[in-house]
Amino acid sequence: MMNNRKALVTGGAGFIGSNVVRYLLNKDWEVRIIDNLSSGYKENLDGLNVDFIESDINDAKITHDACKGIDVVFHLAACVGRQKSLDDPILDSSTNVMGTIQLLEGMRKHGVKRIVYSSSAAIFGELETQSIAEDHPQNADSPYGVSKLAAEKMILAYCGIYEMTGVCLRYFNIYGVNQRYDFYGNVIPIFANRIFSGNPVTIYGDGDQTRDFVNVKDVAIANYLAATADVGTGVYNLGSGESITINKLADIMQELTGINTEKRYELQRPADVRHCKADTNKANNELGFKASISLVEGLKEYIEWFNDNK
């Protein structure tokens, strides 16, 4: 019998990480997690058979030891988001840059051959085209964008120097089960929170700006494909390849909840881009990835989950 493959998932208790863990377990992988629970939740892993290590990825000994016997590292642990990085740029870089180096050193020491990295469209900064391909200029304009880009470059450099390969997935807007509402939240949990509490949804600008939302279950599949596809080192933009206006998003969420709260329009925020969509051709051609969950279907599941967990 073939031995099960072994994964180390950093940030495995987080929103996306916990969905990746669940998918890997369904594929009969053995899963070890390192997470310091700074923004993740142990409850996200309830009932799952995993080896959970509560630790900071910057703890060299624990991180290096955790790499022992691992086939693929899925690296999701990070200080996440533009605003958080503006509030604490030191924590942002020490987690996202130094933490990534610590992990790469562990991989090198223990001969781990593959890493799948959760990168971000934030590495592009201000967007210059509507559909964003991999070669879009990289003008990261926040500490977060810079640290995610630095980590990506560090992984590519290690893969060039040492015997390992790395696939960097640059996520656009991800939503779905286990995405909680919090101070740094994304638009979908924020809208869900406003709608369920009977408050108006706040829209910045005229609401006709567009975004590409991809369901976290599709992202979990993308991670698996990135680990197993017959490709070497590379970077891939990851979204649904479709976009929707913020007005339409609010309409769908109100329709699905059956709660119609007011839409309140406020001044457009300076850093907000008008249109944004991932060009997913490369991920499709080389990894075999295609988002399969429609926004309405995914939002329906999310709203049920949010209602049960709010």
Ligand SMILES: NC(=O)c1ccc[n+]([C@@H]2O[C@H](COP(=O)([O-])OP(=O)(O)OC[C@H]3O[C@@H](n4cnc5c(N)ncnc54)[C@H](O)[C@@H]3O)[C@@H](O)[C@H]2O)c1
């Ligand atoms: N959510 C999105 O739309 C999105 C978009 C682009 C990229 N990403 C990337 O995806 C990854 C996962 O993001 P998420 O949305 O699930 O966020 P999240 O905050 O839910 O997950 C991050 C996890 O990392 C853990 N963590 C943070 N610092 C750590 C440290 N020093 N040591 C160990 N664990 C640590 C947290 O406790 C948490 O469980 C991140 O790398 C993020 O940059 C997310």
